[in-house]
Amino acid sequence: MRPFTIHEGVACPLPLTGVDTDQLIPARFMKRSRAEGYGGYLLHDLRFDETGAPRPGFPLDAPQRAGASILVTRRNFGAGSSREAAVYALVDFGVRCVVAPSFGDIFAQNAVNNGLLPARVSEADAERLIAALLAGETRARVDLETCRVALGALDVAFAIDPVWRARLLNGWEDVDLTLSRAAEIAAFVAADRTRRPWAIPQRP
Amino acid sequence: MIAEPRTLFDKVWDAHVVAAREDGLDLIWIDRHFVHEGSFHAFDKLAARGAALARPDLTFGVEDHYVPTRTRALDRIDPAIRRMMEQLRANTQRHGVRLFDIDDPAQGIVHVVGPEQGLTLPGLSIVCGDSHTATHGAFGALAFGIGASDVAHVLETQTLWQKRPKRLRMTIDGALAPGVSAKDVALAVIAALGSDGAAGHAIEFAGSTVRALSMEGRLTLCNLAIEAGARCGMIAPDETTFAFLRGRPCAPRGADFDRACDDWRALAGDDGAVFDREARLDAAAIAPIVTWGVNPEDALPIDATTPDPDRVADPARAAHVRAALDYMGLTPGQRLQDIRIDRVFIGSCTNARIEDLRAAAAVLQGRRAVVPGLVSPGSGAVKRQAEAEGLDRVFRDAGLDWVGAGCSMCVGMNGDLLAPGERCASTTNRNFRGRQGPGSRTHLMSPAMAAAAAVTGRLTDLRALKRERG
Numbered sequence: 001m002r003p004f005t006i007h008e009g010v011a012c013p014l015p016l017t018g019v020d021t022d023q024l025i026p027a028r029f030m031k032r033s034r035a036e037g038y039g040g041y042l043l044h045d046l047r048f049d050e051t052g053a054p055r056p057g058f059p060l061d062a063p064q065r066a067g068a069s070i071l072v073t074r075r076n077f078g079a080g081s082s083r084e085a086a087v088y089a090l091v092d093f094g095v096r097c098v099v100a101p102s103f104g105d106i107f108a109q110n111a112v113n114n115g116l117l118p119a120r121v122s123e124a125d126a127e128r129l130i131a132a133l134l135a136g137e138t139r140a141r142v143d144l145e146t147c148r149v150a151l152g153a154l155d156v157a158f159a160i161d162p163v164w165r166a167r168l169l170n171g172w173e174d175v176d177l178t179l180s181r182a183a184e185i186a187a188f189v190a191a192d193r194t195r196r197p198w199a200i201p202q203r204p
Numbered sequence: 205m206i207a208e209p210r211t212l213f214d215k216v217w218d219a220h221v222v223a224a225r226e227d228g229l230d231l232i233w234i235d236r237h238f239v240h241e242g243s244f245h246a247f248d249k250l251a252a253r254g255a256a257l258a259r260p261d262l263t264f265g266v267e268d269h270y271v272p273t274r275t276r277a278l279d280r281i282d283p284a285i286r287r288m289m290e291q292l293r294a295n296t297q298r299h300g301v302r303l304f305d306i307d308d309p310a311q312g313i314v315h316v317v318g319p320e321q322g323l324t325l326p327g328l329s330i331v332c333g334d335s336h337t338a339t340h341g342a343f344g345a346l347a348f349g350i351g352a353s354d355v356a357h358v359l360e361t362q363t364l365w366q367k368r369p370k371r372l373r374m375t376i377d378g379a380l381a382p383g384v385s386a387k388d389v390a391l392a393v394i395a396a397l398g399s400d401g402a403a404g405h406a407i408e409f410a411g412s413t414v415r416a417l418s419m420e421g422r423l424t425l426c427n428l429a430i431e432a433g434a435r436c437g438m439i440a441p442d443e444t445t446f447a448f449l450r451g452r453p454c455a456p457r458g459a460d461f462d463r464a465c466d467d468w469r470a471l472a473g474d475d476g477a478v479f480d481r482e483a484r485l486d487a488a489a490i491a492p493i494v495t496w497g498v499n500p501e502d503a504l505p506i507d508a509t510t511p512d513p514d515r516v517a518d519p520a521r522a523a524h525v526r527a528a529l530d531y532m533g534l535t536p537g538q539r540l541q542d543i544r545i546d547r548v549f550i551g552s553c554t555n556a557r558i559e560d561l562r563a564a565a566a567v568l569q570g571r572r573a574v575v576p577g578l579v580s581p582g583s584g585a586v587k588r589q590a591e592a593e594g595l596d597r598v599f600r601d602a603g604l605d606w607v608g609a610g611c612s613m614c615v616g617m618n619g620d621l622l623a624p625g626e627r628c629a630s631t632t633n634r635n636f637r638g639r640q641g642p643g644s645r646t647h648l649m650s651p652a653m654a655a656a657a658a659v660t661g662r663l664t665d666l667r668a669l670k671r672e673r674g
């Protein structure tokens with residue numbers, strides 16, 4: 001996994017509450033293989049109308065937001081389904097960090113699993129960041145070492161679970177870590193068999 | 205030294221900790237892993253690593269998200285949809301995993317099939333690449349949804365690194381008024397907590413109202429815990445739980461079952477166990493609820509009117525209300541009961557169990573639906589039971605379509621979709637923009653309320669409809 005330390009890039013405001021996973025990627029696109037790339041489906045139905053034409057005024061497609069890699073949005077971003085495709089769409093589009101007052105739990109876990117930083121700020125700070133972007137700011141700098149987002153004259157703190165922070169900073173993969181615990185897993189399984197004999201499913 | 209009193213959640217969690225890291229991450233053993241058609245990303249990751257499946261005997265495949273409900277003949281469906289099922293068949297076969305495919309009499313929605321087959325038991329840890337895995341918590345299991353990376357991790361190791369969530373007890377006491385169901389309780393819980401109000405928490409549902417619920421009702425309640433942002437929902441197992449499980453195909457048998465019940469009884473939280481948060485609801489104050497907006501927290505009693513964004517103090521909330529009304533084609537201050545619908549859908553892992561179908565059929569009995577609609581039972585077993593009781597006739601006689609089991613119009617992946625702009629009275633769990641198809645408008649409600657809406661063609665107070673019949 002690609003480590004995340006400091007990222008500087010174009011920031012895009014998304015002044016919406018509760019951008020759910022059905023918005024991030026509508027279900028009909030999820031049949032495709034990841035190899036085809038999911039970036040084109042990001043927020044598809046908010047960005048494009050029924051004919052596939054861009055909806056005028058959608059922030060992500062404004063010329064000054066070209067190549068946006070940081071999204072700033074309102075509370076409960078990524079609520080809903082566990083579809084990791086929502087994170088794939090963001091990552092494949094080029095997004096490296098989403099700044100919001102709160103995130104769907106499963107979405108945030110999926111984000112971290114893919115090196116995407118879910119940066120939690122206060123609602124007041126989210127509003128200030130969004131206002132600055134709407135007023136014309138375009139670039140932001142996200143520092144995971146210090147847990148701060150800088151944007152124009154603003155410089156605000158963000159929160160992230162320390163475990164997630166360490167994983168993102170180091171680009172660790174969980175599974176290698178787990179496989180090194182094989183002896184503990186085997187010991188657990190052996191003890192569990194007598195402790196909870198009912199836990200093994202019966203064959204009908 | 206006397207052990208600290210523990211909650212139900214902590215007892216189940218503690219029993220699954222393989223290793224605890226100093227930074228607070230626990231390696232959790234997984235007792236049951238359900239995979240559906242969406243699991244192909246995870247199987248691809250497993251293949252890319254050249255890894256084997258750790259425990260095929262604890263992994264179960266279910267075809268539900270993409271299955272056609274109007275035909276079971278795969279050569280007659282969209283090849284892209286068929287391919288989703290074929291991938292799951294290939295992946296489960298390659299790794300020796302039991303698959304409930306559409307030709308299996310037990311097939312259905314994963315969260316209906318697990319309990320029905322006795323695969324879901326108290327005290328187990330259960331994961332699935334699906335957020336509504338929280339449903340299984342109704343049995344006192346630790347059950348939660350995960351994304352594809354974590355699915356791949358479970359496939360390879362049968363474990364998961366997790367941080368222990370905080371505990372929230374939602375106590376609901378009192379008797380429910382006639383016409384008020386578990387779905388209304390769940391929508392009231394979401395409205396009370398907010399759609400991210402329980403983020404980072406495991407909810408334990410407690411109180412006399414919860415104890416009085418059937419397993420079906422408890423499943424509905426835990427199913428919707430995720431819509432309040434919770435990691436999972438749980439209910440302490442009791443005699444209702446055991447009665448439901450006894451004799452299920454994959455549950456322990458005979459004396460083993462009784463011994464298991466003794467262990468399961470001990471899972472209930474200890475007196476004095478401390479929760480990080482406490483919340484309460486008075487059951488008597490809950491009315492039949494419908495959603496008006498694009499998030500399950502956008503919910504109100506059926507006799508209310510839509511909110512007016514100009515009267516909402518918080519600017520972000522006001523913007524949300526304005527955008528939601530606009531998307532839904534509604535105006536501020538509109539009576540919910542005046543909202544006309546185009547279609548009804550009765551189904552999904554929230555409300556497609558036998559009790560749900562009985563409740564809907566009781567309203568439709570002897571009446572005609574004035575709008576088209578789809579009734580999709582949660583599983584083959586529910587379908588057979590409903591047909592044995594003659595419920596299918598009631599639905600058909602009312603003019604609704606009685607189709608096969610699957611996720612169907614809950615998410616529309618199989619092609620059961622609303623047309624753009626169409627408005628649906630739906631027993632599902634998400635009223636997100638476009639959830640039931642691009643431009644679709646969803647109003648969430650209980651099965652009886654959806655049936656009432658079918659009869660009148662608008663959102664309807666079921667209680668008034670009942671009075672009318674006398």
Ligand code: SF4
Pocket residue numbers: 268269313314315334336552553554610611614615633
């Ligand atoms: S019925 Fe709907 S919510 Fe339930 S598992 Fe299927 S798609 Fe998900």
